[in-house]
Amino acid sequence: MIKTLLSGDLPRSRLLTAMLVVVLVGLALAPFLVSGARSLNVAATICVFVVLVASYDLLLGYTGIVSFAHTMFYGIGAYGVGLALHGMGPSWWAIFVGTAGALALSLVLALVIGLFSLRVRAIFYAMITLAVASAFSVLASQLSDFTGGEDGRTFKVPEILQPGFRLFDAEILGRVVDGKLITYYLVFFSALTLFLFMLRIVNSPFGRVLQAIRENDFRAEALGYRTVVYRTLANCLGALIATLAGVLMALWLRYVGPKTMLSFEVMTDILLIVVIGGMGTVYGAVIGSALFILAQNYLQVLMAQASAAMSGVPFLANLFHPDRWLLWLGVLFVLSVYFFPTGIVGRLRTKAPARGRS
Amino acid sequence: MIGATAPFMVSKSNHVAKAFPMTTEHPVLSTHGVSIRFGGHIAVNNVSCEFRPGILTAIVGPNGAGKTTYFNLMSGQLSPTSGTVRLYGEDVTRLGAPQRTKRGIGRAFQLTNLFPNLTVLENVRLTVQSRAGLGLNMISMWASHVELIEKAEHFLHVTALGESRHELASALSHGDKRKLEIAILLALEPDIFMFDEPTAGMSVDEVPVVLDLIHHIKAQGDKTILLVEHKMDVVRSLADRIVVLHNGYLVADGDPAEVMASPIVQEAYLGTGMAEHV
Structure with missing residues (x-):
């Protein structure tokens, strides 16, 4: 059961398993373990970043694509749902429309950027994504009538997700079941589902082709794999999942703004977390995000x-x-890179004997 | 399903050649006046040649003659500056390597060209998977495709690599890397086998394993085999036909004994210090 859920990719290290269990249990019970808005905010941010960073690792760690446009897709998700809720009022329909619109826009952009530029060398691709992401960020700031400019937009979410909402009067484990708690679990379970989905992707036949492309794209071509198709698909998948992470973050914060959603700082955070956690392993996203x-x-x-x-x-x-x-x-950060060049997860897995790889 | 007599699986009409007459009269692969220019240097110059099933053609020539480049032009790693490449009569000049692989060309590389941080088994399994057309499957688990694993294990067994199946490809010895290269080629189950110096750098006791494999492929009778090789004893023992390239030109083509004896070949080899191999 657990093996199927984890797609056969078990942590393969006792310490790593222990760390993952601590993070999972900590996040699952966060509303009951900690008090105060800040702590819960940290837990929700970790959930969203696990998804965001793992989706970036799908590109960088698994396929070997260096992209700087990942925050753009994250921002598209956040702005999509934020602007829809702002414009259409707090309804589930607005969330659906905003999410669907954001996913469609992300897909088109990822497809266009991918098809036009994944044939070029890695450094040029990185530059192109940097340019597109910067342009998008400027656009979000400048179209202030639509996006709220630098200030961003605050918006109302459907009633059940509002902090003032009470599902019932009784308390569970000393905590009232309010809208914030419901939103937290919406974020937590969505993040968990997306994480398990990505774990499946990287451990599927498709995922191994991505690794093959990262290792030696020339040879992958000679085996009959059209690398540009696989790279573009990975790019689209990464973009779509980042968009969903953006949707979750916007729902949690009830706010969208260029600094929180589109700034280059978010991109550097993602890069740092991937490196700290370990490239080419989605578990790295969990450990890296939690620690960072x-x-x-x-x-x-x-x-x-x-x-x-x-x-x-x-x-x-x-x-x-x-x-x-x-x-x-x-x-x-410098110390962690020095002592764990393959990231924390890479280091833990190297120490453990490699078993069950096939 | 694994054949008891043949050391590896034999599959007939694997690829797109269903309507194509598989007789020795019709070339499965041919080049027509192909040339490729790198800046001012013409690496392959107006080479026309045809390759028929059941025949092992050795392509020989001194270093820098353009043999590997000619291979690259046929298998799709390079596009010619001029001329056409035909596969089963179809013009494939503008098709890339993946499409040509799907159409039945299999290539082993001269410089070992593997996935270094994947295991030996994963290297071969990726090949089997490409052949099975499962590359785009992102829902099933990699470990759940037992049939692919069994098939990959079989090719490792044939190439005597079964023991190292869980080692990383980068950790193999040079000889084993060469064998893995050949296991990958076999796993592609191509109609056209292209070996680029398959025994280069191998120890003396490993060479027969590779030569036996090539003999077995040849014994199937319907495979087209192209072999770039420097070792003339290997060429003598295997080749039905020899094509000689020199400075990018095709200078001789024909029966091994005649070609080896021809003055132009003697001169080409003697001129570059290869006399001891002839």
Whole structure:
């Protein structure tokens, strides 16, 4: 059962299994384990980023395509559902229309970018995607009547997803079942389904062809695989799943804006998480996202405590001042790349004996 | 389903050749005045040649004669600057390598050309999968296609690679990499086998394994085999016909004994220090 659910791609390392179980249980029970809007926001962001990063890894880690347009597709999903809810009012129909429209636009863009540019060398493809993504970001900021410009748009979601909604009066495990909780589980289960779907894709015959193309596209062609078709398909799949991640994020935040959804910072976050987690393994997206987003949100808090504890030592107290959290995040990133060049998952799997590969 | 007598599966009329008369009178593969130019250098110059089923043609010539380039033009890795390539009478000049592979051309490369970070079994299985047309299947599990695994295992067994099936291709010895290259070619089950120096760099005791395989393919009688080879003893033992390329030109074509004795071949080889091989 579990083997089928995981598409035969078991973690193959006890420590990795333990880490995955902790993340899964933590995310599944997050509303009951932590209190406060911020903690739940971190948990929901991890869920969305697992999907976003895994869909990017489908391109970078599995197929060897370097694309900088991934946030564009993420933004299309978020803006699609956000603008539809803003324009059509808070209804499920608006969510459906927004999602379907966003998926269609992403598909067309991914197809066009793919067909026109996947034949060229990797560096040119990366440049083309960078240009298209920048143009799209500028467009979203400039079309302020439609998109809300730099401020973005806040919108209402259907009643059942609104924070004020109560499903029933009784509490479960000390927590009221409100719209926020329902939205969280909508995000969690959608993310889980999409993650398992991607795990299936990479472990299907199609997924192995993608790996073959990454390894040696010349040879893959000689075996009869038309690499441009496979690359374009992978590009479209990655784009569609990123779009769905954008939809989930917009529903969670009830807000869309260029900084949160389209900025290059989101792209660098994705790249960092892929590298930290481990390229070419979707489990890397889970471990990477959990660690990175936790660090991004709580490093400052931890440092504030460390700084307070060392208040008597002038240099150290300064070094751990909460304002320097980005410096320490950078140091952690450099260290993780140095010690785990194949990512955390890559490292854990190398240590474990390779079993069950066929 | 694995044949008890033949060391690997024999499949008739594999590809698009159903309407094509499979007799030795009709060439399955032919080139008509093909040339390719790289800047000012013409690597293959106006070469016309036909290849018929059941015949093993050795393509020989000194280093730099254009043998591998000529192979690339036929198997679709390169497009000629001028001239046409025909496969079963169809003009395939503008078709890429995948389409030609689907139409029955199988190619093993001179420089080992594998998927280094996939296992030996995965390398061959990808080939079997391409042949079965399952590449676009993204719903089923890779591990669930037992028939593909069995078939791939069979080709590994034939090439004596069964023991290393779970090793990464990059971890194999040079000789084993060459064998894997041949296992991949066999797994394609082509009608036209193109071997580019299959025994290069192999140890003495490994060479017979490869030669036996080529003998078996030849014994099937309906396969077209093209072989680029430097070792003249190998050529002598296998070839029904020899084509000699020199500086991109086809300089001799015919019966092995006659071609080997012809002054132009002697000169071509002696002139480049290959005399010891002749």
